[in-house]
Amino acid sequence: MKILFICSKNKWRSPTxxxxxxxxxxxxxxxxxxxxxxxIKVTDGHIGWADQIFVMEKRHARRLQDKFGHMIYGKEIWNLDIPDDYGYMDEDLIEMLKARVAEYIDVPE
Known part of the structure; x- marks a missing residue:
């Protein structure tokens, strides 16, 4: 399965x-x-490649819809509802990611 994680600046949440x-x-x-x-700015190539897309906030899903609406039709897009309050590999962020993503796919313990 090909999974794409999306945040605003691709510095902390989605790279983690x-x-x-x-x-x-x-x-x-x-x-x-x-x-x-x-x-790394999201492109048509990212959207076409992904089977599932996880966004950190609703606004990211709206931006994808606005820019790539024709390409995201039929793709699963899940909002993890994780605010931009964490640094790269922050322990709280890792735990939150594992718990929220686990609602949709099998995740590491």
Whole structure:
């Protein structure tokens, strides 16, 4: 399964998710951001590649719909509702990611 994690600037939340879920249970994982200054900005290629998309906030889902509406039709997009209050690999962020993603797929303990 190919999983894409989306946040705003692709600095803390989505790269943390990519790191902790990479190669777990055979998942292929990438991350990107929705803002112009994102470390890796989400593209048509990301959207086309992904089987499932996890966004950190509702606004990220809206931005994907606005920019890639034609491409996200039929894709599963899940809002994890994780605010931009954590640094990269923050322990609280990791626990929150594992708990929220576990509602949709099998996750590491």
């Amino acid at each position: 998710a990519e790191k902790i879920f990479h190669n777990f249970n055979g998942y292929d994982v990438r991350s990107a951001g929705t803002e112009a200054g994102a470390r």
